[in-house]
Amino acid sequence: MERGRLITIEGLDGAGKTTLATALSDALTARAVDVRQLREPGGVQTAERIRELVKDPALQVGARAEALLYAAARAQLVEEALEPLLSGGVWVLLDRFVDSSLAYQGAGRSLGIEAVRRLNEFATGGLRADRTLLLEIDPARGRARSRARRDPLDRIEAEGESFHARVASAYAELAHADTQRIRRIDATQAPEHMLAAALAALGDLL
Numbered sequence: 001m002e003r004g005r006l007i008t009i010e011g012l013d014g015a016g017k018t019t020l021a022t023a024l025s026d027a028l029t030a031r032a033v034d035v036r037q038l039r040e041p042g043g044v045q046t047a048e049r050i051r052e053l054v055k056d057p058a059l060q061v062g063a064r065a066e067a068l069l070y071a072a073a074r075a076q077l078v079e080e081a082l083e084p085l086l087s088g089g090v091w092v093l094l095d096r097f098v099d100s101s102l103a104y105q106g107a108g109r110s111l112g113i114e115a116v117r118r119l120n121e122f123a124t125g126g127l128r129a130d131r132t133l134l135l136e137i138d139p140a141r142g143r144a145r146s147r148a149r150r151d152p153l154d155r156i157e158a159e160g161e162s163f164h165a166r167v168a169s170a171y172a173e174l175a176h177a178d179t180q181r182i183r184r185i186d187a188t189q190a191p192e193h194m195l196a197a198a199l200a201a202l203g204d205l206l
């Protein structure tokens with residue numbers, strides 16, 4: 001059986017990752033692709049519990065603990081869901097993966113991209129995305145979208161402008177360094193145009 005593909009969706013908070021993942025899942029299903037939509041942190045029970053912990057604005061979580069918690073959630077997701085699904089020929093659309101930790105903890109929290117990359121090599125056993133869709137939006141516009149949903153901002157969304165600016169520039173650098181895997185999509189477009197751009201970016205895999 002042919003191994004499934006791991007497609008990750010990345011970008012700042014409010015960029016429209018979940019909206020695109022849902023539309024893309026429907027579009028791939030219509031093309032007879034067996035696809036599962038998962039999110040990080042989360043996707044399996046242990047990782048969902050870590051999600052509650054790591055997003056809680058009432059908790060004090062240091063930068064290193066934060067990187068380790070995201071990596072722990074990811075390790076469990078890889079072992080319990082991603083590897084079995086991919087081995088079974090299923091495509092996975094994953095809302096955030098290692099690039100989120102590189103950008104948010106490596107750059108945003110200033111832990112260093114290479115240190116966080118090494119931590120995640122261990123966590124994932126070296127699993128890599130076949131393609132990454134990077135949704136690009138100005139941090140302020142992304143935050144305005146998140147705020148408009150009326151949920152209270154979580155621990156990371158509540159960080160200041162300079163944090164989100166560091167995350168945005170790290171994403172741009174990662175994309176620049178790996179143009180084959182990471183495809184940039186303008187996230188200020190209407191959802192249907194974003195879907196068309198995403199399908200075009202997956203054309204060679206389909």
Ligand code: T5A
Pocket residue numbers: 011012013014015016017018019020039040041070095096097098100101102104105145146148149156157187188189190191194
């Ligand atoms: N994190 C995560 C780390 O720091 N390190 C890590 O390793 C990982 C994995 C996760 C938080 O954890 C951090 C990053 C995050 O801060 P989350 O709740 O999963 O928390 O946060 P996000 O992934 O950012 O999810 P959001 O729901 O906030 O944003 P999305 O999924 O990008 O956006 P979406 O689709 O929910 O849309 C947001 C709003 O915009 C509208 C939608 O209707 C919605 O109201 N919208 C659009 N509006 C106009 N045009 C479009 N094209 C639109 N697309 C969506």
